[in-house]
Amino acid sequence: METSIVGVGVGITDRFRSVVEDKAARIEHLAPRAQRVDVKITHRAYHNGRVEDDTVELTLTGKGPIVRAEATDGDKFTALDLAVDKLCEQLRRAKDKRVDARNHPRGAKLDKGSGAIQGIDVQPASVDVLRAVATGEIPIVTGNEEEEGYTPVVIRTKEFDPEWMSVEEAVDRMELVGHDFFLFVNVQNDHPSVVYRRKGWDYGVISLTTLAAPEAVAS
Template sequence: ISMAWAGSLASIRLVIQGKHLELTEALKAYVEDKVGKAVHNHAYLVMEVDVRLSVRGGESGRGQKLQKCEVVTMFTKKHGVVRAEEATDSMYSAIDRVSDVVARKLRKIKEKDGHGRRLPSHVGEILSRESSTAPPTPAVEEPDFPDEIVRTKIFDMPPLKINDAMDHMANIGHDFYAFRNAESGEVNILYKRKEGGYGIIIPRE
């Protein structure tokens, strides 16, 4: 369901999706209110907000019945994407929690916006130490996954500095992030190391 906010949020597209549950008017109004308050102070940056509500487990499935809310906030190319996800036994509680997480992440972006962050020294050390090697692969038993491509994602990849790529990776909550290095023009992979700090994979010339 595609909706539109009023007032200062009128320029932002709101998309609400439901899986294994009925999107009632009360639920849609609650999402519009709570998530709207979370992004209100950052309307000048946000292009789209995608809210995905789902139910899993319980009588028709395995384990505890959980109500999950996931919010993906699409920003300008400079600021990337913010993602938050929460699952509880109440959908309204999940919406409350995920809205709080989104609001905190947006505040951090606002604080950093316009204030350049120095590249941590350990990233520079990793760049020189691991320039010719791949990240260590732990010896673990491989799960039985299908040996075929089951999903394809297409997205813009504007040039980024390494410290900006680190911010983007933190915003989406992933352990790795592919980006185009603004200095070299090449696609690099930034990742979190189990030993602490970050690593980066750079293609050999």
């Protein structure tokens, strides 16, 4: 498996490269079909340099979905260990789900009359929850509130090409990238949707009633 290491604001030492190679062998054992792991380490200093930390981002590519994980710590080696642990845990969870799917085949089924989803541990968010989020009763925590100069007006945006998939496939993709939510277009009804993590293996799904237009994307 090929390994690439990039440093932003920090030099890459031979010792760090050696540790990355050892960790890559552990990752390859869990993901033998992986072809490449990209390691990005970013050094940041806050409050006039009095507080510093390193963020390690891992991106695993190969035959199948991309798997990502990241961690931050005052020591870059500790951050690397934490990121590798997260990545390996995501790989194990994905493997367990594949084994469970083979042993207990199931599929998600949508009851168009009631809107209920059967065959997967996913439940639509209630109207009360959606209203509470919209009105601010349930705050959205970004994790950056303590950063110097932080303001909630600054919004980070990302754009992706739409992907049509089932709810179950979206949950699997969310687990692999290590996020708490995943945006997709539901193949069952062409509705833009998002699955999100609740507790443990419990998930939720929110869909827009607006239909996605495949022909518009193709053009």
